[in-house]
């Protein structure tokens with residue numbers, strides 16, 4: 001790969017944008033860097049030491065235990081099988097394999113365009129004031145209507161390709177363009193299956209959450225909080241200097257709910273009470289994150305690495321929308337992923353969002369929740385929130401300029 005990358009020790013004329021763009025231009029992501037044999041990570045990936053510090057705990061303190069819900073027996077004894085199917089599908093059908101196929105196959109999807117509904121990119125959202133993360137992502141946005149199966153990424157695998165009857169020049173052409181063979185195109189159907197499973201699981205969770213809020217079990221689903229979905233397949237290549245960077249920086253999810261399937265590498269940590277603790281790797285388990293529907297964030301710092309899935313305005317707007325509904329009742333947990341030295345790690349995250357179709361539907365705080373907390377928000381509709389938000393973003397930008 002033809003990228004001149006500086007490393008952390010290099011001198012003062014360092015240009016982070018140039019370096020980030022150079023890696024972007026390879027369309028090969030972090031995995032491309034690793035495959036090219038880097039032994040030092042480029043400087044744009046270097047995070048402040050206080051952010052990287054690997055504090056982890058297997059604390060037995062009850063306050064630090066991560067709740068594990070056993071779905072066995074809930075609804076039907078099929079639940080645990082379903083979870084295993086989901087897990088298997090995410091490993092086998094290709095969100096993770098996508099990243100392990102030849103670079104040429106991935107490069108076609110390489111993009112940072114917010115309008116692109118299926119795309120592959122490295123490092124999270126690249127912002128020069130924040131370091132890149134040691135991660136490649138393939139993202140599928142299902143928010144703006146259905147995507148035909150042809151839009152889903154194909155996953156190719158290497159296959160020996162014997163070319164017999166071509167001339168030499170044709171052979172050269174073939175070996176350049178098709179040195180891998182599509183052996184597994186069925187993954188598109190499997191993605192659709194996977195999404196169906198996720199929707200079903202999200203419905204079950206929505207019922208449980210409604211009940212946890214003391215509401216009827218169909219309450220949240222009646223608000224259409226989880227109508228649409230975005231999927232990301234994350235790939236964390238083994239990192240030569242894991243103590244300098246992060247797989248995923250500290251964040252809360254900009255969703256209503258996130259369902260995560262992780263492989264058995266570990267590295268996911270949560271920060272419930274002043275301490276980072278490891279999320280245990282449990283066979284057949286899904287990790288469920290409550291999204292940002294309760295934290296008031298400063299507009300200028302609320303940009304998350306998931307933003308390529310939507311533009312910043314929509315993202316901020318959705319955050320306000322969530323707060324509106326739940327009236328600051330639940331806490332979304334901060335989490336992060338540590339970079340790993342020896343083996344790559346894979347995860348698939350499904351983010352659930354409300355439908356943006358109901359732009360003028362009036363929304364307010366759920367009345368049943370008002371007894372505990374006074375209302376923090378008056379009733380409004382999505383279009384109004386959006387307009388308000390645009391004004392705030394623009395004034396924030398003007399102040400910066």
Ligand SMILES: O=C(O)CCC(=O)C(=O)O
Pocket residue numbers: 232234248253260262268306335336337346347348349
């Ligand atoms: O890869 C993981 O385990 C977590 C990823 C994550 O937090 C996210 O995509 O929001």
Ligand SMILES: [Fe+2]
Pocket residue numbers: 251252253258289335
């Ligand atoms: Fe997350």
